[in-house]
Amino acid sequence: MTKVLSVGGSIVVPEKPDTDFLNKFISMTTSWLNEDKNRRLILVVGGGGPARVYQTAYRGIISNVGSATGADNSEADWIGIMATRLNAQLLKASFGKLCPNPVVYNPTEDIKFEGQVLVAAGWKPGFSTDTDAVYLAENFKADTVVNLSNIEKVYTDDPRKNPDATPIDNISWTDFRKMVGDEWVPGKNCPFDPIASKKAQEIGLTVICAAGKNIENIKNILDAKDYVGTTIKG
Secondary structure, three states: OEEEEEEOHHHHOOOOOOHHHHHHHHHHHHHHHHOOOOOEEEEEEOOHHHHHHHHHHHHHHHHHHOOOOOOOHHHHHHHHHHHHHHHHHHHHHHOHHHOOOOOEOOOOOOOOOOOOEEEEOOOOOOOOHHHHHHHHHHHOOOOEEEEEEOOOOEEOOOOOOOOOOOEEOEEEHHHHHHHHOOOOOOOOOOOOOHHHHHHHHHHOOEEEEEEOOOHHHHHHHHOOOOOOOEEEEO
16 A cells, blocks of 8 residues: 655745654654555655745846846756755655665656655656656555645635635545646645646546644544545546
């Protein structure tokens, strides 16, 4: 049984590594894996604070030097990808012997998965690590991706800007994609990457969006118990 978790970088490294969260998360997932040696976890890690800081710096530099074309989205993506790889290496090392294989960069290639944990990072420009998670789910025949971020549920609108926004428990891919659109912008803040959403709909994948800091809720999702979050499918 293989579970895929897309772990938002803002959960792992909001500004610097959140060691309190990482200790709790690794302890819980290690216990869950030890309950059944057939269980496996694929963790795909985002860029978090370091990605945003460096992408902002890049755009500021380009603006100040007066580039005729402005910031290049591909270059901004590569900066974010490098941040995901540093975060992923930290997570891989923290799982020790449970994760013997190197960090995965290309989710579509022939990948060795010899332990119980496999950690992946950003692949190439054009989408976020959510898309990598979808490709890995397809590669390893997982039917669900759990997307862990700093929001508990998907809302009808940004609740920080619209007080009338309401949380969503279940939504179809068609309706969800109307909300997030079809275009990826490096550093874009949305519940699930538009490119990943298109691919997930194509292969019939279910995605659960949930709060990354709620360790007990994450375990409930892994155990197929009642959980708090938004389910996207169909």
